[in-house]
Structures are given as C-alpha cells and as structure tokens.
Amino acid sequence: MLVKLIMALVLLSVTTMVQVSIADTSFIFNNGFQSANLTMNGISVITSNGLLQLTNETGFQKSHAFYPNPVVFTNTTSFSTTFVFAIRPQSQTLNGHGMAFVISPTKSFPNALIGQYLGLFNMSNNRDPKNHVFAVEFDTLQNFEFGDINGNHVGIDINSLNSTKSAPAGYYANRFHFQNLSLNSGVPMQVWVDYDGSKKQISATLGSINVNKPETPLLTLSQDLSEILTNPSYVGFSSSNGERIASHYVLGWSFKVNGEPQKLDTSKLPKLPRLRGNEQSRILPIVLPLLSLCAIALAGLSIVHYINWKKKFSEIVEVWEQEYGPHRFKYKDLYIATKGFKEKELLGSGGFGSVYKGLMPGSKIEVAVKKVSHGSRQGMREFIAEIVSIGRLRHRNLVSLLGYCRRKGELLLVYDFMPNGSLDKYLFNQKPGVTLNWMQRFRIIKGVASGLCYLHQDWEQVVVHRDIKASNVLLDSEFNGRLGDFGLARLYDHGSDHATTHVVGTMGYMAPENTRTRRATTKSDVFSFGAFMLEVVCSRRPIEQGREEFILVDWVYGLWKKGEIIEAKDENLGTEYKTEEVELVLKLGLLCSNSKAEHRPNMRLVVQYLNMEVPLPDFPALMSSPSCCGFKCGSNQDLENFGMSFPSSGTDGYHSRTSIAESVLSGGR
Template structure:
C-alpha cells in the first residue's frame, strides 16, 4: 500500500520536477543542435543558412520575430540562469532599430503584439497591464519609453509587463572600469542573465564576444513583485522587432538552466554574425521570375534573348566574388559611382594619393555625399591596399574610424566608397598655411582622445587584433563635429587575440616608425602606440615629425623635457589658450608612448586612462632615456638610411593622402 502511494506521488511530481530542472544549450542552430536540444517554436524567425545563426528579423520594416524553447518551464519560486550571444546588424551604423529582448512569457504566441518600441511583446492597449505576465530584458537601440539612456537609445533594461523598464542602463561592461559598447555595431555580444529566487535579485551582464565575463554586472536589481509575474507554466525565448528603422537581429548561441548555472557556450563553435544582408529577398526573386515569364510570353524572341543575355551578365558580374570581397558585402554599381562623381570629373577631385585619386560624389539613389577612391589600375600595391581596406574596414564599426560604405570592381577599375568627411585631415588643419584655422586646445584634446579610442577598439575590442601600421596626422580625418576618424587601412594587418603578429615588412611613414620596427620589420600594437605618441607631440607642438635632416620631433621634445623646459615646445599658435596640466600630460604621454623600449610603452587602454585622469603618468628618468635613445637612433640612422628612402618612395609617405583628401 505504502509503495503504491509512493509511486503515485512520484508520478504526480515527475512533470513538476522535469519543468523545474529544464536545461539546454545551443552552440549554433543547425538541425542537429535543434534535434538534440528539444527544438524551438519559431514565429517569423528563421535559421540563417548556411552558418546556423538564428535570425529573429531581417531588415524589412515593421516586422516581428519570436523564438521560444518548445518545452515549458516553471519559473515561479525558482531561480534561473542564461548565457547567450547576439548580434544586431544594420546597413548604416546609427540608423537601425529597434532591438531584441530575452523573454519569459505564458505562451509562445503573443497575439496583437506590435513592432517598433514594443519589440513584439506588447501593444499600445495592453502595455503596462499586470495580466500580461511577461518578464523581459531588453537590448534596445532606439530611444523610446526609457529616459535614462544615452542619446542614441543604446541601452539595456529590465521590463515587467511593460516597455517602460523598471531599471535601465546605457549599454556597457566593466573591465575593470565601465566601457561603452554599441549594441548595433554588428559585432557579437555576450549576455548573462541570472535570477536568484531567494533574494529576488536579477543580474544582467554584457561584454564583447571574445572577452571573459566581467566581474561586475551592468545591472544588479531586486524585483520585489516578480512573484506576481511568473505563473506555473511559462516559455523562455527571444522577441525582436523593426519599424521605420530596421536591423537584422541574430542569436548565435544560447544556454539556459533552471535552478542552476547555465552551461557556458563554446564560443569557437558559434557562427559568425552575418554581414548586412542584400536587399533581395525570396519574395522579390519570385516576383522577378514571374515578370520574366510574362515578358517572355508577350515579347518577340529577339527581345527575350536580349533580356536573358543581360540577366546572365548581371549574375556572373555580381555573384562570382573572391574571398576578400565577401567582407564588405555592399557592392556599388559602377554606373552609380560614375554619375555620383560626374564622370570622375576634374572639378570633383579631392586629392591624389600613393595608389590613386579621390573624388567627391553625391549618390543618385540617396543624395548623400561620399568620397570615392579610384585605385590606380597598374599598381600592384594599390590592389593589395584595395583588398586590405575591404578586409579590415568592411567589418569594423566604431565612431572614431572612417566608415567604408562599399566597393566596386569592374574589369581594371577598383573603387572604394567612404563617408565624406568635410573638415579634411588633422594634417591639413595643423599645417596648411592657406586655411587660416587654429585648432583650439579643446578640439585638440578631443581629437587625440578619439584616435586613442579608435586604436583601443582595433587592438583589444574587435574579434581580432588589428595593427593599423600607418597612424599619422594625414590619416586622421575630422568630421563636422570636430571628432577624429582614423582612416586608411591599406597597410593594416589582422591576427587572432593571444597570437603574435607575423609581419616582416617595414612599412609606414618616416617619422612615425618605431626604432625596433625598422630593425626587425615586426609590427605590433606597440609600434602603433609609438606612432600615436608622435601624433600626440605633433598636436601639442604644431611641428611635423621630421622638419629637416637635423630635426627629429621626438628627440627635440625629449631635450626640452630633460632641461625642465617642456612648455617651451608648445605650438606658438595656441598662445596661452591651453590648460598647463593637460599640456604637460599630453607631452609626457607622447614621450612615454615613444619610449625606445617597446615594453615600456603603455597600451591604448592605459593611454585612455592617463588622458581621462584615471591614472597618473609614471615618473621616468628622462636623462637616461635620452642617452639610450640617442645611441639607438644613431645606429638606426646609419644602418637604415637606404631603408628610409625605400619606405618613403615605394610604400608612399602619402599612401593615405587619398583618404586624407576625402575631407578637403
């Protein structure tokens, strides 16, 4: 009898225990993963093939996508933990929307839910109703209901039955200080959400994909009324939406556990975030085929054959792509660029660089201004630069990097299309005697901080390490708001985090080349730091790195530092309109970045901490440094005088003047 009662009780409790111990992991979303993990209930969402990313929405306007785990869970009075990786991809940074949300809901269907700010969870009638029983953590990219966000709407919030978050923070992570992160950058972002049923505390943590989980969560907030939201049986998943602004929202991997810690995802198994999608869709292709069929039925045979021939040429022209072309998927039509630049007319010429000319253009489709670099067709190095620019800038997204919009290749014509930067280069603003412009101290500080932020992104925050290899004032463009944009990635090299660079060629611009680079040919992030240090001294003194055979800017500033007269090197154009402490910091930091020992130079993260006043510059015996540097420099100049000549001629000291000229 007792055994019978025990077995009956066990059979009664078994479904409850099963629901309260749900655990699954998706390292990608291919058919095997879905079959082994229990499957997903998808509404408008699809598995993006062939790479296996879960796409919640594409770049159509006013669409909603849902993806829920098909088995119910019991969150009431239970803890849970989840780890997932997402990517929000937009065609133009800052133009996308609206975001996605990790969701626990009473059903996998949310009838009546609206797009835009409602993220496919609520509508204007039920937003805020306690009967919704919906818990969500939103990753939003457009300002809406929440006020405590940055100016771009780039934020993370905890929502209960409403799109007005109970707690919200601008998107960032701690490492160890708070670092901003752009949700719609197109890069993969990790997220952890952990709820403790005992303390009713929710922790939300985010960071770039290839970084370790930060020690401190972005949000740690108690939810006293959460027990009224959770019901007995609920479903866990994701919801996303677009509006007039639109993005593709992807989930690349997902791990979840009830009453336990979610199993960490194997990041190496996850798919890459797909690049910006082409505008064509399956429905468009279907309509196009129908149109071809109708025309073929009514037109004469000659017109039909001509149409097929043109269609064949278009397909072969646009689908046969080399590997490097795939990194920047937006390919412009040559005809559009020809119209934009008025046939590459002389009056539209902005400047001529080492590997081609740059023209100002106005795109006929949008009316937006662009800079079009036309690569010299007979330049082998120019072709290499063309491929390197696409490989690097095609996937990089940062507010202090020049934005590569796309490219064009037609026979021997190679063209790169960038945002038009109206204020030209830093070199032009500092040294061109015709412009009658004196950069204020505030603008100079803002510019060097911007370049430092861009280099930090390249060295540490992107999925690979990017060595720029040609940091200099002519490659720093200044936008309409006087913010810096680092450009010209024709000499850049990429390698994986934790690996060593294998570059062996001495490339760059004389005056910015670190001593060890000229000796060994091995570029690294430290050689970029050296060039950045020269740039700091250039901005502070108003002098070029090399002004004559006997003048080397770094050595000149070092001599005044040794004499205790460092402020004597300040740019005379500034007069007394500068902050003395900031000027001493900039000059001292410039010398530290140009230290003859690479290991003594700071990283770009440390550089930003010095510039922001978070850390103090270390004390250095500059007399000793000057003596050692003089010995190294004399040997270097004696051995490498011919190499300098080679660098300045074959690699092009103005290899980036084309991008430089994009702003003139």
C-alpha cells in the same frame, strides 16, 4: 451605508475593467472584414470577398471606416499598426486622390470636403488645433495649397493636410538603396505606423507586400501625441473622390496598443478585383501599332546601348566574392555617386590612388570613394577578405570602411565622408584663418587614442593600423577626430604571431624596430601615436627637411631636459589652454616614442593617462636611459635602417601608401 459602499466598489471595479480592456485594444483582420463590424459612412463597403473598399468609381464622394470601439490614449500610451492597401485610379493618365490612416475623436466628418481634403477637413478648419486629428496620408496628387512635395508621397499630418513631415513614396531596401514605389499602381503595399509613447516619436514605414518590414522607416517625427489626441479616440481610414476618381482598398489590418501588432499573413488576404478588360482593349489598339513601327529601331539601339553599357560598367566579380554580400558595391552606383569621377569631385590624390566625394543614389548618403590601381590578382582574395573584415569595425573615432568594388585594373574602396577633411590641413596652415584651439586638439587626441584601444584590445581581433598620422585623421562635422585609411591595416587573432614581410608606413612615424624585425605590432602603432601627439601639439611634422634635418621628438626631448617642454607647443595655440594638459600630452608623446618597444605603454594605459585616471610614471627616471626615444637616442643601425623606409604621399586623409602595391596586392605579409 455598507451596501452603498460595496456597490460603489463594484462599480469602480467594473469601470476599471472596461477601461483596461479599452486601453489594451488589439485586433487583426487578416481574412477579410466581413466580421469586423466597422463603423462606415459615405460610399465605403465590404465587398463579397472581404475587401474594405473605401471608394469606387463614383465621383465627388467621401468615405470613412473606423474600428467601432474607442481607444484610450494617455501621455505614455504607445501603439503600432500595420495594414495593406491598394489604390487604383480610373484613368492611367490622371491620378485620383489619396487616402489616410486616421486617429480622431469622432467617426463622422459631416463638414469635411471631398477631393484633396480626403474627407477629413475643410477650408475653415484645416490647421485648427481643435481638430485633435492625427493621420498618415498616402497622397497621389500634388496639391500646392497644402505644400505637397510631389504627387506620390507619404505624409504625417497633425490637425491639417499640410503635412508636418513627408517623403516620396518608397522604402530603404538597405542603407544605400532607396526603392521607389508608385502609390497609384494598383499593386498592394504594406504600411507600418508606430508611436513610442515614452520617446514621443512617430515612425511610418512603407514597403512592397512581398518584403519584410524595412529596418529604416520612411518617416520619423518627434511629436507628443498625448497633446494632440483626445481620450478616447477612434482609429480608421478616410478617403474621397473629386473630379478625379480612384478606388481605394484596404486588404488587411492589425492594430495594438502598447505592444507589437500581430503580423499579417499576406497569403490569406482577400484578392483585389481584376482590371477591366475594356481598359486593356482601349490601350492595345494604340500601343501595338506604335510598337510594331518602332520595334526594329529600338532593338538596334538597345543592342548598341547594352554593349556600351556593359563595357562602361563592367566589373570583376568572382564566385568567392558572393559571400561578401552588401560589402560589394556596384560600379554603376559609384560612378553615379561621383558624377562620373569628375575632377570637381576630387578630394585628393597620391602615389597610389585618388579620392572622390560621392552622393549615393537613392539613399543620398555622402561617401568618399578611393580608386586604387592594381595589376596583379595574386593575394587579392585575402586582401578583399581583410577589407570586408575591417568593414565590420564600428567605433565613433574610426572612419567606417563601408565596402569595395573591383573593375578592370581598379580597386575602389568606399568610406564614410568626413566633411571637414584631414587634420593635417588645420595643423600646417593649409586652411587660412582656421586654427584648432587646445580643447579641440585634446579631444581629437583622446578620440584617436580611444579608437586605437578599440583596434588593439577591444575588438574580436587585433587590428594593427600601421600608418597613424595627422593626415590619416579625419574630422567630422563637429571636429571630432576619426582615424581613417585602413589600406595598410592588418588583422590578427589575439595572442597570435603577426610577422610581415614588407616594411610599410611613413617616414617619421615608423618605430625603429620595424626595419629590423619586419613585424608590425601594436607597439609600433603606439610609437606612431606618440609622433602623432607631438605633431598635434606642436604643429610640426616628425621630420622636416631644411638646411639641417629637424627631428621633432628629439627637439621636444631637448626642451624637456632644459625644463622648457611647454615651449614646444604651437605658437598659434593662444593662451586658452591648460598647462598641465599640454605638458601631459608632450611627455606622453615622448614616452610612446621610446626606441625600446617594451618600454612603451599599451593603448588602454595611454587612454587612462589622457583621461588622468592614472598618473604618468616617474618621468626623469624613465628618460635617463641613453636609448630613451627618437632617433639620436637609438642605435646608429636603427637610424640607418629607418632612413631606408619608404616615403609616401597623401590623399587628403583617405590615403594608401606606395608600399601597399608591393605588400598587399602582391600577396605579401
């Protein structure tokens, strides 16, 4: 009995060891497939120099090549693989069929069809969940019965050649540029397929053989493969030819379960055969006479086109700008994105520029492009440096400044596009039938406060915005508030002196001390934020001109003194609001609008007040000072100076002020 128990434990141990070995499957074929011992059928072969050739120039054939050992897939198994492949059609004018990377419960597909079925399925079992097959296809022919998007795409397939998700072949060279690739070009390309077993997410990435793995995958799909794959399964490749013929090659392959596969050294991969000379000889007699007949005409047209093209898309690019790299946009891309800056793409315009909606070519990312005129080069280098620095700001409540472009007398600033436009349109009845409720307004106020706290205290430098107001707060698709327009913003090191030489901003939002000290500080931003909070709650502008001048902060202050501060709220707000929240924001608006900068809270404390993490200070005692807030409580000199500040006009939330022309672009600080 004891002997039997020992034998059983030994057998269990051996079984466990084999299972672990299979579960930790890892292999790499970088110098050819001669020693791979792949399981192959159909017309697949290993060439003399080590290429895995799935198909050749034989029509109506299929082929498969699988790693011989099974792979264990559990509900938490992850895997990653990378391989290099090439597809060479027999005819330059007729594409052949594609190929696929496959995970399957079997290494043999006797009933699979050729041609568009890629040797995987047939008419009766395509879409059958009993297939238990996962594949990534590289298709070079559009088959409408499978819903193919085009004749040059990559698709993620689950038990079917009707791809669950697909995309045109190519890769993202960066966030804004998509590089197309032709699968049947005959040029080697590299593929990365990754599955995260914990997140249940598949990604497929395609790239040229001479580039690193792109950061952005071509395809991502949320899918639990443990519900699809059997345990164990096999990994490999499948391809086929029909009437249309192509040769399919795999040059190298690396695979690993639960980890990153070893990188392929592309310099060690076996070489593809040269294209046959007789193919070239058939082409040359046709092409050369046509070229000789058209050469003179094409040359003349090309010169004229080149001159016009250079003139149309010429930019100002100086040596010092090379260090800014991706922050510099090409004018041609912005011109295409905005459809030539057509009027129908215009979002708004003001005294210092116009803003256009754009769709970046390739990446299809929506942007807002602001065209700013400038006539002086003085201070431009410093200004661009700050634009690039501000472009590194990343916060969920800030509109991202993505970069810039200079061309002739224009400066173009590129921002994230906010689909719901600027907040002021919803506060001042410019969007009929749309009224923001209190929950939305309170969330916007807290969001902008969080963004300002990041600018003032949490980023590596201090950023003073200098133009906080409702028209500079943009709303994303979910009506979250994002502070935008950094055209007037300034950067300072923490603890440094930050004097400026020009008073800039918008009347009604500027702190009284600005005209006296000529310094924009975080405290002056807090004053502007106070005016902004009152603006959002009351749906009234800080200063309104009529028979009598209306000053919002003084009006709210008067209602507070009478014990009726809640009456300042927008009459269209309805009844769905919390009185304590409305009262908190109104009182905090008065507190931030204190005419003495030292009495204003910093933005971190403002955020804590809004989140009700700390209570407001003793409000009656604080407001008893004759220089409490607004204009009437300040000195006559303050009011006189404030009246001399520069008015401005907006551009639908992506604004720049008139003063920036005198301040920033002329080198002023």
